[in-house]
Amino acid sequence: xxxxxxxxxxxxxxxxxxxxxxxxxxxxxxxxxxxxxxxxxxxxxxxxxxxxxxxxxxxxxxxxxxxxxxxxxxxxxxxxxxxxxxxxxxxxxxxxxxxxxxxxxxxxxxxxxxxxxxxxxxxxxxxxxxxxxxxxxxxxxxxxxxxxxxxxxxxxxxxxxxxxxxxxxxxxxxxxxxxxxxxxxxxxxxxxxxxxxxxxxxxxxxxxxxxxxxxxxxxxxxxxxxxxxxxxxxxxxxxxxxxxxxxxxxxxxxxxxxxxxxxxxxxxxxxxxxxxxxxxxxxxxxxxxxxxxxxxxxxxxxxxxxxxxxxxxxxxxxxxxxxxxxxxxxxxxxxxxxxxxxxxxxxxxxxxxxxxxxxxxxxxxxxxxxxxxxxxxxxxxxxxxxxxxxxxxxxxxxxxxxxxxxxxxxxxxxxxxxxxxxxxxxxxxxxxxxxxxxxxxxxxxxxxxxxxxxxxxxxxxxxxxxxxxxxxxxxxxxxxxxxxxxxxxxxxxxxxxxxxxxxxxxxxxxxxxxxxxxxxxxxxxxxxxxxxxxxxxxxxxxxxxxxxxxxxxxxxxxxxxxxxxxxxxx
Numbered sequence: 005x006x007x008x009x010x011x012x013x014x015x016x017x018x019x020x021x022x023x024x025x026x027x028x029x030x031x032x033x034x035x036x037x038x039x040x041x042x043x044x045x046x047x048x049x050x051x052x053x054x055x056x057x058x059x060x061x062x063x064x065x066x067x068x069x070x071x072x073x074x075x076x077x078x079x080x081x082x083x084x085x086x087x088x089x090x091x092x093x094x095x096x097x098x099x100x101x102x103x104x105x106x107x108x109x110x111x112x113x114x115x116x117x118x119x120x121x122x123x124x125x126x127x128x129x130x131x132x133x134x135x136x137x138x139x140x141x142x143x144x145x146x147x148x149x150x151x152x153x154x155x156x157x158x159x160x161x162x163x164x165x166x167x168x169x170x171x172x173x174x175x176x177x178x179x180x181x182x183x184x185x186x187x188x189x190x191x192x193x194x195x196x197x198x199x200x201x202x203x204x205x206x207x208x209x210x211x212x213x214x215x216x217x218x219x220x221x222x223x224x225x226x227x228x229x230x231x232x233x234x235x236x237x238x239x240x241x242x243x244x245x246x247x248x249x250x251x252x253x254x255x256x257x258x259x260x261x262x263x264x265x266x267x268x269x270x271x272x273x274x275x276x277x278x279x280x281x282x283x284x285x286x287x288x289x290x291x292x293x294x295x296x297x298x299x300x301x302x303x304x305x306x307x308x309x310x311x312x313x314x315x316x317x318x319x320x321x322x323x324x325x326x327x328x329x330x331x332x333x334x335x336x337x338x339x340x341x342x343x344x345x346x347x348x349x350x351x352x353x354x355x356x357x358x359x360x361x362x363x364x365x366x367x368x369x370x371x372x373x374x375x376x377x378x379x380x381x382x383x384x385x386x387x388x389x390x391x392x393x394x395x396x397x398x399x400x401x402x403x404x405x406x407x408x409x410x411x412x413x414x415x416x417x418x419x420x421x422x423x424x425x426x427x428x429x430x431x432x433x434x435x436x437x438x439x440x441x442x443x444x445x446x447x448x449x450x451x452x453x454x455x456x457x458x459x460x461x462x463x464x465x466x467x468x469x470x471x472x473x474x475x476x477x478x479x480x481x482x483x484x485x486x487x488x489x490x491x492x493x494x495x496x497x498x499x500x501x502x503x504x505x506x507x508x509x510x511x512x513x514x515x516x517x518x519x520x521x522x523x524x525x526x527x528x529x530x531x532x533x534x535x536x537x538x539x540x541x542x543x544x545x546x547x548x549x550x551x552x553x554x555x556x557x558x559x560x561x562x563x564x565x566x567x568x569x570x571x572x573x574x
């Protein structure tokens with residue numbers, strides 16, 4: 005009798021199960037089959053992008069180019085001077101916005117620095133920002149390093165000083181090295197993780213025994229990367245020795261000129277600079293430029309120029325800028341009112357002058373007061389955009405993107421520029437101006453959740469609805485990439501319906517969609533009616549998705565009447 009075997013694994017092609025044809029030896033075969041479909045994972049919804057002034061630009065960050073920052077400490081490493089609080093002497097609003105963002109629950113963000121001083125401002129008294137002064141014991145001056153001019157374009161250089169000892173004598177040499185008195189040190193010149201130069205057995209003794217050590221200035225005199233100067237006073241070498249540590253020697257920051265400032269903020273897409281460069285970061289979902297108002301206050305930009313940058317940010321959030329952003333819109337811009345519009349009627353008049361409506365914009369009023377570290381903690385008025393976006397991130401994390409980011413306390417706020425009352429908010433709320441209000445015994449709260457859409461477009465009235473739909477669209481876009489180039493048949497349609505429905509049912513169970521059942525909350529259609537032969541010939545697959553988002557209970561109405569229980573019983 006011949007040998008018989010059975011194939012226990014079948015390959016599915018459409019609705020037909022086909023056996024493999026390349027079996028040669030009798031036995032049992034186990035195979036893993038990729039069915040093609042993947043579960044859809046929700047995208048991140050609360051990643052901010054900021055544009056504004058910073059105290060410094062170092063540690064690999066570049067002027068006008070976005071840099072990823074995940075916490076306040078990391079912000080200080082990139083955009084503040086060593087051992088600084090990160091704020092600026094000219095009260096730039098960006099540090100306050102970023103600090104408020106992290107304080108209120110924000111996570112990742114991208115920072116674009118547009119300079120370390122106001123354009124046209126007087127130069128600081130220190131004319132050499134490329135010099136580095138290192139002190140020794142008792143904070144006494146020791147050494148000054150400088151960056152050679154030809155190295156400025158290459159970026160920051162790190163000077164690492166550590167302990168060393170006297171140079172050991174060669175084997176067979178009579179005598180012994182002197183004791184290690186602690187005066188000896190080593191200098192490493194580094195850029196990033198690369199060690200460029202290294203000098204060992206250094207001393208501050210100007211006339212050392214060359215067998216055992218080298219005077220530091222003499223050793224680094226021919227360095228290709230740095231210059232060195234002995235600025236120490238008289239004293240013993242140990243007392244004049246520089247302190248251990250890593251010191252950064254940064255290139256000077258060249259600020260933009262006044263006449264090109266507006267265009268520099270706008271940036272160039274191909275160069276990944278300014279606002280346009282920030283929009284090239286796919287994961288950014290909310291954008292703000294708090295220092296637009298700082299520039300306006302300083303006379304660097306007029307109101308029309310400010311409106312131009314705001315218009316640009318809104319248009320790019322809409323994806324309508326020259327039609328060069330084909331992906332689903334997944335961003336919103338948080339706008340700030342001008343500082344010279346402190347009263348409700350003034351901000352209404354300004355908004356009418358701006359005259360730009362969009363479901364991808366949100367406006368918060370009034371400005372908030374926070375503690376200013378550069379003024380002994382005294383209050384300073386700043387735009388609320390950074391704190392608000394932090395609240396957005398906190399709400400997304402604790403409740404979900406479908407929850408309106410309102411009736412929340414903005415942390416770090418100690419006052420408001422204007423206390424809006426109920427009647428004044430009746431003027432502001434219908435036109436999309438979200439108020440931040442102070443309530444007795446409840447503190448300061450964000451008391452609005454509307455977009456800047458036209459008032460008659462009620463379906464896009466709320467921030468949570470716009471962000472939820474953006475979240476669904478972006479998640480579906482990324483979660484259905486496996487469909488591309490699959491055979492366009494009924495089997496594919498069924499898998500697509502199943503994959504999308506599973507994702508929508510999951511967010512329905514989380515409370516993001518309205519309905520007592522999945523059938524009431526959403527529908528997914530992908531069939532022959534949507535995909536007739538002529539569309540399939542063109543290589544297209546159409547999927548129709550409908551969702552019913554939950555909306556915030558903005559107005560709570562209690563209807564109360566008298567009830568006579570005895571009469572009703574009769």
